Amino acid sequence: MTDRELSPRTIAVTGGRPTGSGEPLNTPIVLASNYRGETGYSRTHGTDTWRALEDTVGALEGGRCLSFASGMAAASAIVHALRPQIVVVPSVSYLGVRALLGDLTDAGTLTTVEVTIENTLDVIGAIERAERTASRGADGVVLWIETPTNPTLDEADLARLCREAKARGIRTVVDSTFASPVGAQPLADGADVVFHSGTKFIGGHSDLMIGLVCTNDDAVMAALERVRVVHGATPGSLEAFLALRGLRTLPIRYEASSRTAAELATRLGAHPNVESVRQIGPMISFVVAGGADVADRVCASSRVIVEATSLGGVESTWERRNKYPGDAHVNPGLVRMSVGLESVDDLWADIESALANSR
Ligand SMILES: *Cc1c(COP(=O)(O)O)cnc(C)c1O
Numbered sequence: 001m002t003d004r005e006l007s008p009r010t011i012a013v014t015g016g017r018p019t020g021s022g023e024p025l026n027t028p029i030v031l032a033s034n035y036r037g038e039t040g041y042s043r044t045h046g047t048d049t050w051r052a053l054e055d056t057v058g059a060l061e062g063g064r065c066l067s068f069a070s071g072m073a074a075a076s077a078i079v080h081a082l083r084p085q086i087v088v089v090p091s092v093s094y095l096g097v098r099a100l101l102g103d104l105t106d107a108g109t110l111t112t113v114e115v116t117i118e119n120t121l122d123v124i125g126a127i128e129r130a131e132r133t134a135s136r137g138a139d140g141v142v143l144w145i146e147t148p149t150n151p152t153l154d155e156a157d158l159a160r161l162c163r164e165a166k167a168r169g170i171r172t173v174v175d176s177t178f179a180s181p182v183g184a185q186p187l188a189d190g191a192d193v194v195f196h197s198g199t200k201f202i203g204g205h206s207d208l209m210i211g212l213v214c215t216n217d218d219a220v221m222a223a224l225e226r227v228r229v230v231h232g233a234t235p236g237s238l239e240a241f242l243a244l245r246g247l248r249t250l251p252i253r254y255e256a257s258s259r260t261a262a263e264l265a266t267r268l269g270a271h272p273n274v275e276s277v278r279q280i281g282p283m284i285s286f287v288v289a290g291g292a293d294v295a296d297r298v299c300a301s302s303r304v305i306v307e308a309t310s311l312g313g314v315e316s317t318w319e320r321r322n323k324y325p326g327d328a329h330v331n332p333g334l335v336r337m338s339v340g341l342e343s344v345d346d347l348w349a350d351i352e353s354a355l356a357n358s359r
Contacts, residue, residue: 015056071197074211095326200312311338
C-alpha cells in the first residue's frame with residue numbers, strides 16, 4: 001500500500017483499531033477511572049475507547065480531536081478555551097448554542113453580535129466592527145459559523161468567511177453537525193475549530209450523546225484539553241464506543257439519506273400544500289401552507305416518520321421548530337425533517353397522507 005490518501009469511507013472503517021497480533025478488531029470499552037502506575041486518571045489522561053473515536057474523527061476532519069460529554073459540552077469547552085470578548089454568531093443557529101452565549105452574556109463574560117450567515121458581506125462587516133470594539137482586538141473576537149444552519153438550512157460561504165477572518169487574525173469556529181465529517185472539511189477551508197454534536201449523524205442511531213471538537217492549532221488543542229480536565233465534561237465509555245461503531249457507516253448512511261432527501265425535496269416542491277422547501281444532505285426544511293396548526297397536524301399524523309426533536313439517525317424524524325421559544329423567529333409552518341434509511345416510496349406515501357389529512 002502506498003501512502004496515497006485514504007477516502008473517508010475507508011478512514012471511517014479502518015480508523016481507531018488495535019493493530020497488534022491477537023488483539024480484538026475493535027478497541028474495547030475501557031471501563032476505568034484509575035490506572036496502575038504512571039498512566040493516571042481517565043479525566044486527565046483519556047481512555048483508549050475515547051482515543052479510538054477521536055483518532056478516527058480527527059483523521060476525517062484533518063486535525064486532532066477531543067471528545068466531550070455532548071455537543072453542548074463541546075460548544076461550552078470551545079468558548080471557555082478561546083475566551084472571546086465578542087462572538088459573531090448567526091441569528092438562526094442551534095438554539096442551545098445561542099442559549100449558552102446568552103447565559104455568558106448575562107454573566108458579563110462576553111457579548112454577541114448576530115448576523116445573517118448567508119450574507120457574507122454582512123458577516124465581514126460585523127467581524128471588522130467587533131475587532132475595533134474588542135479591547136483585545138482580533139484576539140478578542142470569534143466568528144461562530146454554523147452551516148447548514150439548524151433549522152433553516154442556511155449555507156455559509158465557509159471558505160471565504162474563514163479566509164476573511166484569518167486575514168484579520170480572527171478565529172473561526174464551525175458547528176459542522178449538519179454537514180457531518182463527510183459533508184464538509186472546515187479545517188481545510190481554514191477554520192480554527194470544527195465541532196460536531198456526535199449525538200446526531202456520527203452516532204447515527206439515536207442512542208447516545210457525545211460531542212467532538214477538532215483543531216490543527218496546538219495552543220487551541222492544549223486549551224481544550226485543559227478545559228476538559230478542569231470542567232470535567234468527559235464522554236461516557238459506552239457512548240464513545242457506540243459513536244465509533246456508528247461512524248463506521250456514516251459515509252454510506254449520509255450518502256443514502258441524502259439521495260432519498262433530494263428525491264423527497266423534489267416531490268415536496270411540487271406539492272400544493274407546501275410553500276417552500278430546502279434540502280441539504282439528509283436534512284429537509286419545508287414550510288407547510290396554512291401555518292402552525294396545520295404543520296402540527298402534519299407532524300402528528302405520520303406513521304413511518306417519527307415526530308421527535310433529534311436528528312441524524314437511521315430513522316426519519318420531523319418536527320415543527322417554531323414551537324420552541326429559542327426558534328420563535330423561524331416561520332411558524334416550518335417543518336424540519338431528518339431523512340433516515342427507510343424506502344423513499346414509503347416515506348413519500350407517509351408525507352403525502354400526512355399533508356392530505358391535515359388540511
Ligand atoms: C444537537 C446540536 C447541538 C448540541 O448537541 P448535543 O449533543 O445535543 O448537546 C449543537 N449544534 C447543532 C447544530 C445541533 O443540531
